[in-house]
Amino acid sequence: MELHTSILILFHTLLISHVSGTDVLKSDTVSLTTSGFNSLIIFNIGILANGDIMYYSNTAGSKDTLVASNGSYIGGSPLSDKVRSFKSGNNTGIDRVEISMNSQHVKDLMSSPGPGNSTTLYQNFEALKMAWNLDAVNNDDESIYDVDSTVAFARMLGGIGYKYTIAPYTNTAFWVSVKTKINSGLDSPLLDRVYLQCYDGGAGNDPKSWQSSLGMKVVPLVWVTNDSKPSQGTTAAQAKSRFAGWNKGAALAGGGYWNDYDIERMKSSYAAYGDVLMNVFP
Ligand SMILES: *[C@@H]1O[C@H](CO)[C@@H](O)[C@H](O)[C@H]1NC(C)=O
Ligand SMILES: *[C@@H]1O[C@H](CO)[C@@H](O)[C@H](O)[C@H]1NC(C)=O
Ligand SMILES: *[C@@H]1O[C@H](CO)[C@@H](O)[C@H](O)[C@H]1NC(C)=O
Ligand SMILES: CC(=O)N[C@H]1CO[C@H](CO)[C@@H](O)[C@@H]1O
Helix, strand or coil: CCHHHHHCCCEEEEEEECCCCCCCCCCHHHHHHHCCCCCCEEEEEEECCCCCCCCCCCCCCCCEEEEECCCCCCCCHHHHHHHHHHHHHHCCCCCCCEEECCCCCCHHHHHHHCCCCCCHHHHHHHHHHHHHHHEEEEEEECCCCHHHHHHHHHHHHHHHEEEEEECCCHHHHHHHHHHHHHHHHCCCCCEEEEECCHHHHHHHCHHHHHHHHHCCCCEEEECCCCCCHHHHHHHHHHHHHHHHHHHHHHCCCEEEECHHHHHHHHHHHHHHHHHHHHHHCC
């Protein structure tokens, strides 16, 4: 309790998804920056075999966009202006923007050419950070789980100036190992946030038990009302009761939602979901 009121790391998180309908150029970005959320994660960035970076979209009217190639940002200014506006726009409450990716090609690229600052991969991430004014890279690995390359990649990103976060739903042992190695010997942790999936495959997750395994506080995520898997949907009122219950059992670092697309598709209220976080994590 004391931790919460004294240090205000009570960030709220909203995952921006365009998995099946919304990309950041199409989201209601006025609502999502002014509804009480203070962190945004842009979902579905990917690394190609040559180290280039893609922003994936399945959105009608949108296309996959190569955003960094050969060490330069090439995603265009409408996209960079939009992403930068999350933190700089009128009345925005957002002070942190992250990109989320899986671990595709990370192992190969860490093995050759490695994490050095003269590589295309390094320079692409450096260029993307600058163009989008990014704060962190989120690892949403759900299949590869290679400890050494994950740690090398995180350290590379830390060298560029990113913070590093994870979004586990399972495989606690992998994430404990990664967290311990990445933060080992650092005064200020590079891996500074854990967004724990508490829906779908992670529906049974107990934030308290993950906190105890990882030795750090986590931010549980619930899935907003959704018509593709209604049983996983969580109304604002239900989210409030879940976050409050978990937070009572063991103080959390905050709370968050997957995902904005469903809020808009279901005509739910950003403000209602944001209010829950401001209420439970003041
Ligand atoms: C990549 O960038 C380097 C340095 O700017 C340049 O010399 C080279 O031609 C570029 N390669 C491609 C394939 O664009
Ligand atoms: C901020 O408000 C001004 C005045 O209404 C408007 O011209 C500008 O486009 C807005 N900026 C953003 C990023 O929304
Ligand atoms: C790149 O890495 C080398 C070797 O670690 C280091 O000496 C050099 O200062 C780095 N350069 C930049 C621009 O960070
Ligand atoms: C309407 C819909 O399909 N919404 C999304 C619900 O969430 C799942 C998983 O995150 C997405 O795949 C769906 O697109």
